[in-house]
Amino acid sequence: TFMVKKEKAKGCKIFYVRRPEFDTAEDKLSWLGSQSVSSIQYERITPSKRGNWINQVENEWDDLLPIADKKTKGAKSKSMDRSIFRLFSFGLVTNRDEWIYGRSEKKLIEKMEHLVGVYEYDRANIKRKRDGKLDVDNLSGGIKWTRSVKRSLEKGQRFDLSKAKSRTTLYRPFDKQKLLFYPPLIEMLNQTRTIFGKDGNVDNQAIAFTDPTSQKPFMVMSTDIVIDMHLVGAAAGASALPRYSLTEDGERHDNITDWALNKFKDAYKGQKLGITKDDIFHYVYDVLHDPVYRETYAINLKREFPRIPFYPDFKQWAAWGARLMELHIGYETVAPYALIREDVEDTKSREAGVPLPVKLKADKAAGTIRLDSETMLSGIPPEAWDYRLGNRSGLEWILDQYKEKRPKDPTIREKFNTYRFADYKDHVIDLLSRVTTVSVETMAITRAMESVKRG
Numbered sequence: 001t002f003m004v005k006k007e008k009a010k011g012c013k014i015f016y017v018r019r020p021e022f023d024t025a026e027d028k029l030s031w032l033g034s035q036s037v038s039s040i041q042y043e044r045i046t047p048s049k050r051g052n053w054i055n056q057v058e059n060e061w062d063d064l065l066p067i068a069d070k071k072t073k074g075a076k077s078k079s080m081d082r083s084i085f086r087l088f089s090f091g092l093v094t095n096r097d098e099w100i101y102g103r104s105e106k107k108l109i110e111k112m113e114h115l116v117g118v119y120e121y122d123r124a125n126i127k128r129k130r131d132g133k134l135d136v137d138n139l140s141g142g143i144k145w146t147r148s149v150k151r152s153l154e155k156g157q158r159f160d161l162s163k164a165k166s167r168t169t170l171y172r173p174f175d176k177q178k179l180l181f182y183p184p185l186i187e188m189l190n191q192t193r194t195i196f197g198k199d200g201n202v203d204n205q206a207i208a209f210t211d212p213t214s215q216k217p218f219m220v221m222s223t224d225i226v227i228d229m230h231l232v233g234a235a236a237g238a239s240a241l242p243r244y245s246l247t248e249d250g251e252r253h254d255n256i257t258d259w260a261l262n263k264f265k266d267a268y269k270g271q272k273l274g275i276t277k278d279d280i281f282h283y284v285y286d287v288l289h290d291p292v293y294r295e296t297y298a299i300n301l302k303r304e305f306p307r308i309p310f311y312p313d314f315k316q317w318a319a320w321g322a323r324l325m326e327l328h329i330g331y332e333t334v335a336p337y338a339l340i341r342e343d344v345e346d347t348k349s350r351e352a353g354v355p356l357p358v359k360l361k362a363d364k365a366a367g368t369i370r371l372d373s374e375t376m377l378s379g380i381p382p383e384a385w386d387y388r389l390g391n392r393s394g395l396e397w398i399l400d401q402y403k404e405k406r407p408k409d410p411t412i413r414e415k416f417n418t419y420r421f422a423d424y425k426d427h428v429i430d431l432l433s434r435v436t437t438v439s440v441e442t443m444a445i446t447r448a449m450e451s452v453k454r455g
Contacts, residue, residue, distance in 0.1 A: 015042035064307030089191030091227035216390035232390030286321030336433035387439035
């Protein structure tokens with residue numbers, strides 16, 4: 001950055017030049033050292049009305065319907081609604097995933113009993129500092145102490161696992177795990193209980209999408225169970241748009257606004273479509289999968305929540321959305337794709353009495369997945385890899401989540417590292433077969449979108 005101050009000058013002019021995105025610091029310094037400042041070809045830039053200096057776009061984004069906004073979320077009356085959905089929320093944040101999530105309910109309870117045991121020991125034996133305050137900075141090791149748990153300790157709160165509920169959650173795409181739903185040990189619930197009830201088990205559907213702050217590519221997925229905020233991994237927050245919201249008493253309210261329903265009816269008023277809020281829910285889900293939409297508004301989606309256009313054939317888009325939601329929520333029940341399983345005995349490992357080496361690696365070009373030293377799946381169609389959620393395909397998410405990984409938490413690593421892929425091998429083969437079907441059909445629908453008229 002070069003700042004030039006001129007005497008008596010009013011205002012300023014900004015001139016800008018950029019280097020390729022993946023230039024290293026060394027590349028940039030080398031380039032700068034070979035240039036004279038006056039010889040560089042600059043671009044004069046002026047900020048947009050939204051305060052954007054670079055990557056400005058000229059499109060009709062501001063004319064589209066906001067999917068959600070903070071003003072509508074906080075509105076005290078329906079007359080103030082100005083978005084499609086009223087409530088939106090990040091998924092829950094545990095800050096102790098290795099403790100509170102798991103594939104085996106029995107092992108999950110064992111972990112949590114250990115955690116609570118350490119907590120209760122410290123609660124009974126905690127010392128006070130000279131100023132009389134509890135010394136929450138010098139506690140037993142062996143569990144993950146976070147702000148919320150330290151606050152509970154300061155209040156003398158007892159933890160009672162008999163009140164905890166085991167819930168199936170969508171931890172990562174196509175990866176359901178057990179969660180011990182016990183609010184005192186979940187760092188941030190956000191609006192999870194407003195979407196899925198105070199115990200996290202009320203039937204509801206939600207559209208989950210990556211927040212504009214995410215460092216991962218835009219993605220959207222649907223769910224009928226609680227989601228983790230980092231649905232597509234670290235550095236990517238996932239927000240949920242539920243079909244309904246719930247009061248503390250469990251009373252269900254429509255989460256699609258009347259304002260939005262009227263906007264849709266007005267946009268298609270000559271077609272006598274009988275548009276319902278369910279139709280709008282499915283329509284929104286489908287549009288967010290539209291490759292043309294994602295490409296056209298790629299920069300906008302990195303800056304703010306999505307906005308929704310009115311496409312001519314509303315019913316077709318709503319029908320596509322309903323089918324996509326059926327596939328993505330019910331992925332465990334779709335017909336499995338006819339993958340070919342090949343088994344060749346690993347006599348060396350068998351004779352040595354050691355576990356089969358786990359691979360879980362894909363060869364996209366060959367259409368194969370090597371599960372372990374004995375088993376390979378083949379016949380995976382190329383389009384199955386094209387259905388991506390964040391920076392991975394659906395199939396790659398499964399392979400990543402079922403690997404045998406070294407736990408980061410030292411206590412989990414020492415006492416509770418019992419996960420073995422061999423225990424889930426048949427389940428993973430079945431899951432890969434079904435998600436191949438989901439991926440192929442999803443890509444067929446999204447490619448059909450590309451050819452339809454939009455304006």
